[in-house]
Amino acid sequence: xxxxxxxxxxxxxxxxxxxxxxxxxxxxxxxxxxxxxxxxxxxxxxxxxxxxxxxxxxxxxxxxxxxxxxxxxxxxxxx
Amino acid sequence: xxxxxxxxxxxxxxxxxxxxxxxxxxxxxxxxxxxxxxxxxxxxxxxxxxxxxxxxxxxxxxxxxxxxxxxxxxxxxxxxxxxxxxxxxxxxxxxxxxxxxxxxxxxxxxxxxxxxxxxxxxxxxxxxxxxxxxxxxxxxxxxxxxxxxxxxxxxxxxxxxxxxxxxxxxxxxxxxxxxxxxxxxxxxxxxxxxxxxxxxxxxxxxxxxxxxxxxxxxxxxxxxxxxxxxxxxxxxxxxxxxxxxxxxxxxxxxxxxxxxxxxxxxxxxx
Numbered sequence: 001x002x003x004x005x006x007x008x009x010x011x012x013x014x015x016x017x018x019x020x021x022x023x024x025x026x027x028x029x030x031x032x033x034x035x036x037x038x039x040x041x042x043x044x045x046x047x048x049x050x051x052x053x054x055x056x057x058x059x060x061x062x063x064x065x066x067x068x069x070x071x072x073x074x075x076x077x078x079x
Numbered sequence: 080x081x082x083x084x085x086x087x088x089x090x091x092x093x094x095x096x097x098x099x100x101x102x103x104x105x106x107x108x109x110x111x112x113x114x115x116x117x118x119x120x121x122x123x124x125x126x127x128x129x130x131x132x133x134x135x136x137x138x139x140x141x142x143x144x145x146x147x148x149x150x151x152x153x154x155x156x157x158x159x160x161x162x163x164x165x166x167x168x169x170x171x172x173x174x175x176x177x178x179x180x181x182x183x184x185x186x187x188x189x190x191x192x193x194x195x196x197x198x199x200x201x202x203x204x205x206x207x208x209x210x211x212x213x214x215x216x217x218x219x220x221x222x223x224x225x226x227x228x229x230x231x232x233x234x235x236x237x238x239x240x241x242x243x244x245x246x247x248x249x250x251x252x253x254x255x256x257x258x259x260x261x262x263x264x265x266x267x268x269x270x271x272x273x274x275x276x277x278x279x280x281x282x283x284x285x286x287x288x289x290x291x292x293x294x295x296x297x298x299x300x301x302x303x304x305x306x307x308x309x310x311x312x313x314x315x316x317x318x319x320x321x322x323x324x325x326x327x328x329x330x331x332x333x334x335x336x337x338x339x340x341x342x343x344x345x346x347x348x349x
Contacts, residue, residue, distance in 0.1 A: 001151055001152065001153060002150070002151075002152045002153070003152065003153050003155060003160045003163055003164060004082070004146045004147075004150070004152035004153060004154050004155070004160075005080075005082060005105070005106055006082055006106040006107065006108070006142070006146060006154065007106075007107050007108070007154075007155055007156060007157040007160045008107060008108035008109070008154075008155075008156055008157070009107060009108060009109035009110070009156065009157060010156055010158065011109065011110050012108045012109055012110060012127070012128070012129070013156070015108070015127075015128045015129045016108060016128070016143070018128075018136075019128065019136060019139060019140040019143065020140070053156075054155050054156060054159035054162075054163075055153060055154045055155035055156055055159055055160075056143070056147050056153070056154045056155075057147065057153045057154075058147050058148060058151045064153070064155075064159075066156070066158070066159045066162065067216045067219070067220065068162075068166065068196050068199065068212075068213050068216035068217060068220075069192065069196060069216065069220055071159065071162055071163045071166050072166050072170070072195070072196065072199065074153055074163055075163050075164075075166040075167040075170055076170065078153070078163065078164075078167050
């Protein structure tokens with residue numbers, strides 16, 4: 001795995017989410033646009049707030065959090 | 080570059096003139112002034128999907144799918160991409176791996192994970208990098224002990240002190256790994272009001288340090304202070320310090336020494 005040279009700015013997080021049929025609920029958690037009661041989960045089953053969303057990795061839309069421990073798992077796979 | 084080719088294939092029809100520029104070095108999704116695709120600072124090709132048609136959005140989604148599913152790359156915010164690279168270059172290697180291996184079957188998974196994260200912090204700190212965010216994450220994830228583990232790892236305590244503690248406890252007849260786990264946890268949590276007696280400083284130096292810390296703790300009202308020592312010499316050093324307070328009515332001292340007199344914990348209450 002590599003980190004893509006194409007990144008996104010935090011100001012456009014919601015625009016990117018929209019491309020994936022996602023939005024945020026009142027508490028700023030990422031949710032399915034078609035069912036805002038369904039929060040998007042990380043592969044470890046954690047809910048993700050917009051602020052702590054790092055991005056996407058391969059998998060069925062695997063959403064990743066931006067904390068050190070989540071990124072450490074990714075870093076171990078980066079070539 | 081495959082990414083550039085993909086971008087070109089998707090958007091050339093509409094923004095062909097941008098791709099004739101050969102000095103594009105960076106790509107991002109960010110807010111643009113008017114266009115879906117803009118060249119910023121002459122080098123950064125920026126995509127703003129909010130300014131695009133449904134067709135442009137489909138193309139942007141196709142581009143991200145290409146990155147993630149075909150190239151198998153991580154598609155991250157600029158900040159998270161940078162943070163992942165920082166973590167990557169500071170991941171535990173060689174000696175750090177040995178250290179983790181030693182504790183793998185001895186400590187609870189949460190404690191081990193906090194140590195692993197703290198090793199990343201230590202390595203970054205050694206290189207003079209900014210560690211504030213990494214350290215904050217560890218403290219947030221493990222509010223009871225994360226910050227203290229970080230300080231103890233940076234101070235090298237897991238390389239020596241806690242290994243020595245294990246060896247000393249292991250020699251005891253009634254040793255159980257649970258006792259060791261609890262003792263490590265107790266010590267880690269006590270860090271703000273703890274002094275470790277070791278061989279690197281003299282009795283006089285520790286005596287002064289204990290006095291200084293006690294005065295400070297009395298002033299700020301934590302009502303508790305701990306001394307911890309490993310090895311016969313350090314147990315003796317600790318006992319000598321405790322002796323200094325036997326006439327002091329403002330302090331009550333409880334001391335715990337193992338049967339072979341190689342581990343001492345003294346709790347000063349005031």
